[in-house]
Amino acid sequence: MRDVSIIGIGQTPVGEHWDKSLRELGFQALHAAMNDSGVERVDALYVGNMLSGELTGQEHLGALIADFAGLRGIEAIKVEAACGSGAAALRVGYMAVASGLHDIVACVGVEKMTDQQSDTVTSALATAADAEYEALQGLSFVSINALLMRRYMHEYGYKKEDFANFAITAHANAMNNPYAMFHTPITREQFATAKPIADPINLLDSSPIADGAACVILAPTAIAKEFTGKPVRVRAMAIATDTLAIHDRRDPLYLEGGAISAQKAYAMANVGPSDIDLFEVHDAFTIMSALSLEAAGFAPRGQGVRLAMEGEIGLNGRIPITTMGGLKARGHPVGATGMYQIVEVVEQLREEAGANQVKNARLGMAQNIGGSGATVVTTILERL
Amino acid sequence: MEVARFWRTTGQRYRLTGEVCPNCGKPIFPPRDVCPVCTKEARTPFTFSGKGEVYSYSTIHVPPQGFERFAPYTVALVRLAEGPLVTAQLTDVDEAEVYIGMPVEMVTRVLREDGERGMLVYGYKFRPARPVRDDAPKSAAEPAHVSETVPDAPAEVGPSAAQVAMASATA
Ligand SMILES: [Zn+2]
Numbered sequence: 001m002r003d004v005s006i007i008g009i010g011q012t013p014v015g016e017h018w019d020k021s022l023r024e025l026g027f028q029a030l031h032a033a034m035n036d037s038g039v040e041r042v043d044a045l046y047v048g049n050m051l052s053g054e055l056t057g058q059e060h061l062g063a064l065i066a067d068f069a070g071l072r073g074i075e076a077i078k079v080e081a082a083c084g085s086g087a088a089a090l091r092v093g094y095m096a097v098a099s100g101l102h103d104i105v106a107c108v109g110v111e112k113m114t115d116q117q118s119d120t121v122t123s124a125l126a127t128a129a130d131a132e133y134e135a136l137q138g139l140s141f142v143s144i145n146a147l148l149m150r151r152y153m154h155e156y157g158y159k160k161e162d163f164a165n166f167a168i169t170a171h172a173n174a175m176n177n178p179y180a181m182f183h184t185p186i187t188r189e190q191f192a193t194a195k196p197i198a199d200p201i202n203l204l205d206s207s208p209i210a211d212g213a214a215c216v217i218l219a220p221t222a223i224a225k226e227f228t229g230k231p232v233r234v235r236a237m238a239i240a241t242d243t244l245a246i247h248d249r250r251d252p253l254y255l256e257g258g259a260i261s262a263q264k265a266y267a268m269a270n271v272g273p274s275d276i277d278l279f280e281v282h283d284a285f286t287i288m289s290a291l292s293l294e295a296a297g298f299a300p301r302g303q304g305v306r307l308a309m310e311g312e313i314g315l316n317g318r319i320p321i322t323t324m325g326g327l328k329a330r331g332h333p334v335g336a337t338g339m340y341q342i343v344e345v346v347e348q349l350r351e352e353a354g355a356n357q358v359k360n361a362r363l364g365m366a367q368n369i370g371g372s373g374a375t376v377v378t379t380i381l382e383r384l
Numbered sequence: 385m386e387v388a389r390f391w392r393t394t395g396q397r398y399r400l401t402g403e404v405c406p407n408c409g410k411p412i413f414p415p416r417d418v419c420p421v422c423t424k425e426a427r428t429p430f431t432f433s434g435k436g437e438v439y440s441y442s443t444i445h446v447p448p449q450g451f452e453r454f455a456p457y458t459v460a461l462v463r464l465a466e467g468p469l470v471t472a473q474l475t476d477v478d479e480a481e482v483y484i485g486m487p488v489e490m491v492t493r494v495l496r497e498d499g500e501r502g503m504l505v506y507g508y509k510f511r512p513a514r515p516v517r518d519d520a521p522k523s524a525a526e527p528a529h530v531s532e533t534v535p536d537a538p539a540e541v542g543p544s545a546a547q548v549a550m551a552s553a554t555a
Contacts, residue, residue, distance in 0.1 A: 123448040132393060133414045134471050136385070136495060136507070138444070138451040139459050146442035147461050147471075154440070154484050199443045199479075247461055247469035248420065252440075 004097045005224040005231040005384065008037025008217035009343045014181040014331030016114040017211040022056050026065040026110040029213035029339075033106065037217040037227050043102040045069075045076040048089030048109040050335035052078075054124035055116050065108065075102070082128035083284065084239075084370025085109065086338025087377035090216065094237055097218045109339030110213035121209050125334070128371040130245035142206060142285070143198035144246060144372050149287035150200055152253055156302035160200050163286040164191040165308035167204045167328055170283060173315070174325025176355040177344075181210050181331030205286040210331035214339035216346070221384070230350045235271075235363065235382040238264035244374045253302075257376035258295030258367060265365070265378040266297075273297040276380070277361040278348055279319055280341040282369035283326045292367050293321070296378070320358050323348060338368030338377060349383040385498060385505050395429075397507035400490055402468070404430035411466040434490030435513065436464040443479045450496040462488055462510050476511040487513035 010032025012025055020028070026047065034042070047061045058064065062076035081088040086109030093107040113121055122142075126135040129144055152158065167186060174180035186204060194204040217227075224231035240260035246252045266272055273296060283289040290304030298319050299307050312318040324330055324344040327337055345364035347353045361383070368377045395401040395415075402413030407424040411432065419426040441460040444451075451457070458474040460482070474482060475493055488510040495507040 118446070119449050119452070122446060123450075126448050132389075135448065136505070137459065137472050138447065138454065138457065138496065139471060140444055140446065140448050142446070143442045143444045143459050144471075147440040147459070150442060151440035151461070151484070195445075196443075197446050199445075201442070243420075245414075245471065247471045248414075252461070252469070 001098045002100055003221035004094055004218055004234045005221040006216045006234065006342070006346055006381070007219045007224050007227040007231055008033045008035075008039065009215065009346050010034070010036055011179050011214040011340060011343050012212050013179045014210045014212035014333060014340070017112070018114065020211070022052055022058060022061075022110060022112040023064055023068045025112060025211060025213040026061070026108050027069045029110065029215040030065065030069050030106055030108050033215035033217050039104050039217060039227065042071065042074065042104045042106040042217065044074055044093070044096055045071060045106045045108065046089040046092045046096075047076065047078045048085035048087070048107070048335050048339060049078055049111060050080060050082055050085045050128070051111060051113065051124050054127065055121065056112055061110070065110070080335070081375040082370035083282070083332075083334045084338060084368045084375040084377050085335035086214070086340070087342065087366065087368035087379060088239065088338065088370070088375065090339065090342055090379065091237060091239055091377060093218050094234055097220060103220060103223070105218045106215060107218065107339065108213060108215045109336035111333035111335040112211050113209045113333060114211050118209065133247070134245050140198060142201055145285040145287055146198040146201040148246065148252060148291070148372065149205075149285070152287060152290065153200065155253065156305075158305055161188065161192055162305050162309055163205065163290070164188050165311070165313065166283060166286040166289045167191055169308070169313055170322040170326040170328035173323055173356055174329030177324040177330060180325040180329055181208060182325070182329045201285055201287075207284050207327035207332035210333045212331060212333035212336045212340065214336050214343045216339065216342055224384070231384050232346045232349045233382045233384050234379065236265040236268035236380040237378070238268065239375065239377045240264065242374050242376070244371055246372055253291070255291045255295035255373045255376065257373050258292055258369065258378070261376045261378040262296040262367065265380050269380045271363065271380070276319065276363050276365045278323050278345070278358045278364045279321050280323070280345055280364070280366040281321045281326065282337070282367055283322055283328050284332060284369070288369060289321065291373070292369065293319070295376075296365070296367055315356060315358055323353065323356050323358060338366070341366040341368055342379060342381070345381050349381055385496075385503055387503070390503060390505065398492055400432040400434055400508055402430055402432060404428050411468060413464065413468040413470055432464050432466055436462040436470070436488055436510070438474075438482060438484055438486040438488060439463045439469055440484060441474065441482050450498060458482055460488075460510065473509045474511065475509040481512075489513040
């Protein structure tokens with residue numbers, strides 16, 4: 001197996017892009033990443049996307065974006081794993097380069113959500129859950145996370161306010177990310193009094209619906225320096241799965257897929273949680289940050305929220321998370337999110353994170369979660 | 385909901401019929417073809433009692449399409465007496481009265497409506513468990529069995545007598 005590195009990154013601002021179509025967004029990120037790496041052609045394109053069929057009436061994104069980008073003829077396919085689609089597309093690209101089948105590969109994550117009314121988007125997002133046993137009962141995706149949060153608070157004795165720092169930290173970090181959707185800090189008071197969506201989850205526990213696209217270019221590490229002075233190596237990567245429905249889990253409060261994928265990635269990289277300098281969590285909801293931190297071994301079970309309460313998740317904390325705003329404040333264009341996480345870890349490892357730079361960052365990790373934990377992709381990146 | 389899909393899933397939606405694993409004896413709901421515990425084939429039907437308790441709950445203020453007229457409504461994970469968790473709506477209860485550990489029982493209700501011409505989909509919901517008292521006098525406040533089964537159905541698109549009978553017979 002060949003060693004693989006990221007030689008270029010690109011992203012669009014996250015937000016409401018009423019002036020841009022799905023294909024334009026995908027191309028914009030791809031074009032930026034190709035420019036960043038200096039490549040003029042790629043051998044293959046893998047497009048991570050969740051909802052183009054539901055929200056745009058358009059599938060077949062591999063060929064669509066390849067053609068739109070002037071790459072007609074290359075291998076190109078769409079990869080789908082709900083909100084884990086972005087990192088899942090990276091996984092396919094990684095396998096293609098590692099195996100030796102392709103040398104230069106582009107992985108794009110793209111999502112277009114804001115053309116539709118919010119009830120349409122709410123229904124579309126519910127397709128990440130079990131259609132016959134969760135969605136048919138009237139559960140929204142938010143409410144599934146709310147069931148987890150309520151039980152977590154009950155079992156471990158937390159109050160709603162204890163989760164506030166996840167959202168506050170994300171918003172603070174997004175202030176210095178020009179690509180982030182929100183550039184507004186929030187207060188504990190605002191967090192406590194935000195509009196309820198599905199109790200106990202309110203608006204400020206939740207990441208926003210958004211449009212956006214992000215892209216990375218992969219190459220064998222052996223030739224990466226021909227393209228960039230700052231290649232970032234994919235030190236390890238693993239996907240694990242769990243049940244779609246939380247009622248089918250052995251323990252709904254344990255992200256088994258998160259734990260398995262993290263353990264596999266740690267084993268492959270021969271490192272542990274204490275070696276990781278920053279961690280991009282999938283903070284679709286504040287409860288997911290807590291569960292992901294626990295599954296990845298940064299906190300014992302039931303203690304993930306403590307990292308937030310004790311300020312350990314800030315840029316100078318024990319384990320900085322959501323360093324460029326996370327899903328909460330950078331925004332959550334679902335199928336693109338996993339690729340944004342990777343792009344942001346690369347920014348940190350290339351020391352291009354500006355005011356949000358984590359000092360001496362050498363190893364960065366991202367965990368991209370599909371559904372409420374049914375697909376979890378853990379990636380460990382290393383500065384070369 | 386598509387007619388064939390509706391028909392295919394009536395057993396589980398009307399009667400909480402799942403399976404029991406012939407290998408390890410684990411009761412399984414919703415039904416699946418492979419036992420999640422021992423991974424052996426499991427196709428022996430098993431009908432659950434419908435009794436359980438609330439494991440977690442949430443009140444939905446922003447509903448998905450097809451559920452607008454119920455909002456706000458409370459959904460729950462219910463731990464069935466036989467072991468499995470099931471996801472369902474709670475009914476006949478004030479949100480403020482719900483608590484983790486509350487005993488509940490299954491009833492058959494309208495789950496959703498697919499527009500003006502679409503199907504009314506019936507299925508399980510859970511309500512606070514009522515103690516069985518054979519000696520209790522029938523009070524006027526106690527609703528008749530048939531109307532009790534489908535109070536969520538709007539008057540203008542109310543179910544036919546046959547639908548009500550079908551639902552109540554299987555509740
Ligand atoms: Zn079994």
